[in-house]
Amino acid sequence: MFIGRDYEINKLYKLYNENKFECIVMYGRRRVGKTRLITEFCRGKNTIFYVGEEHNDKLSLKKFSIQIMEHYNLNEFTPEFESFDTAFRFIGEKAKTKRTILVLDEFPYMVSSNKSILSILQNNIDHHLINTKLFLIICGSSISFMENEVLSHKSPLFGRRTAQFMISPLDFFDSIKFFKNYSNEDKMKSYSVLGGVPQYLLQFDSNKSFDYNMINKLYDKSSYLYMEVELLLKQELVNPIVYKSIIEAIADGSSKLNEISTKIGETTSKTSIYIKSLLELKIIQKLVPITEKSNSRKTLYNICDNFYSFYYKYVAKYISAIEQEMGEYIYIEKVNHKFYEHQGYVFEEICKDYLSRKNKKSELPFIIFKLGKWWGNNPIKKKQEEIDIVGFGEDKTLFAECKYTNEKVGISIYEKLVERSNLINSKDSYYYIFSKNGFNESLLKLEKNINNLTLVTLDIMIKEFE
Ligand SMILES: Nc1ncnc2c1ncn2[C@@H]1O[C@H](COP(=O)(O)OP(=O)(O)OP(=O)(O)O)[C@@H](O)[C@H]1O
Secondary structure, three states: OOOOOHHHHHHHHHHHHOOOOEEEEEEOOOOOOHHHHHHHHHOOOOEEEEEOOOOOHHHHHHHHHHHHHHHOOOOOOOOOOOOHHHHHHHHHHHOOOOOEEEEEEOHHHHHHHOOOHHHHHHHHHHHOHHHOOEEEEEEEOOHHHHHHHHHOOOOOOOOOOOEEEEOOOOOHHHHHHHOOOOOHHHHHHHHHHHOOOHHHHOOOOOOOOHHHHHHHHOOOOOOHHHHHHHHHHHHHOOOHHHHHHHHHHHHOOOOOHHHHHHHHOOOHHHHHHHHHHHHHOOOEEEEOOOOOOOOOOOOEEEEOOHHHHHHHHHOHHHHHHHHOOOHHHHHHHHHOOOOHHHHHHHHHHHHHHHHHHHHHOOOOOOOOOEEEEEEEEEOOOOEEEEEEEEEEOOOEEEEEEEEOOOOOEOHHHHHHHHHHHOOOOOOEEEEEEEEOOOEOHHHHHHHHHOOOEEEEEHHHHHHHOO
């Protein structure tokens, strides 16, 4: 079962059908589904699929040669290519007449065994490949490597790329397709723990209860997910301890730069260097009120990956108990029924995903150009206020409140939202209220009587994008 990725597959097809040379750079965090996406796209096409490994240059070239020879059915007595240069030229010759896909997966490993591959490839593109029908896909997980060494202006490959795809985790609506047998609430809970990384979503079996999966697939020291975050950080970062402290500080509620640096005992300038790497890895994100510039002093940081966020809020602090095989007890007594706040935060993101999807289909009252959150001072009440979601169109604004509670949402929530929306300049305002468990009668009646209020439940959202 292959889920989602419609945008990427459609774009790849369009480029493929142009039948000319392409150099496509694909990157994204580990386990996000890059290889699977490429495999799905390449199915039934003339493809050489090479996966880089941590070998020395000689072994790398040998493996690359074997892959090419097998593809072209060259017999075992054919000498191996003497260099990557001759190997690329050989493929280029073949691709002059026939559409050929060459995938270089795990490209950073290829480069680590031979730094000159970048310039060899550049030279080949400029002199040989550019006039062929080669469809080259360069793929890698190390986001910093791909952005700095392949995409940036410092890279020999700069200017050779014809398209790039940064592969993100699946959104809520695609992620929950992994949990066919779950109730909507369990789908939501599972997504709030695992996020949208397919490899993590695959760990839960929706034929088993949510609690069973939590206890056996996360709160068990032998489980894949239990070790994942620590291993990933070690793989991606040189000094994982400081990074871990930063993520822990954010998970614990520190969201401003000075709060984070105080908590971890580092200077703000040093902390901001570490934060930059975590931003690059898409583990944390920077938030500013939608009305402010991106360098606003009101900048906050939060963990944008649900799994990291859950792990540092509800797993990391119980490591020693889980190591003593008390994971089930910890989950039942300390976590289950207590991670409601986390779900509330994730619910807000889901509502944003919902609005983005509706916006793409032009199904909102107007086209939104900018979607975000707002917080700021209420000068009348002399206190801080926030609006969960604000969407700016050309001359219209959408304001949304997201309520993840068991109670039905009433009219007072609408009134508060209208009051707060007055803090932002808007000619024409539209209101959306999202609720886990529906709305009371008076609010439902109001929705019928005014035309700028829309009420949406979790069930409605899920049904719309099933
Ligand atoms: N869209 C999808 N639908 C269903 N399963 C998927 C999807 N994407 C990925 N998977 C599954 O998730 C797992 C991880 O995916 P994949 O190996 O493609 O990730 P990756 O980004 O290439 O990882 P890495 O960077 O670690 O090599 C695989 O089992 C894959 O089949």
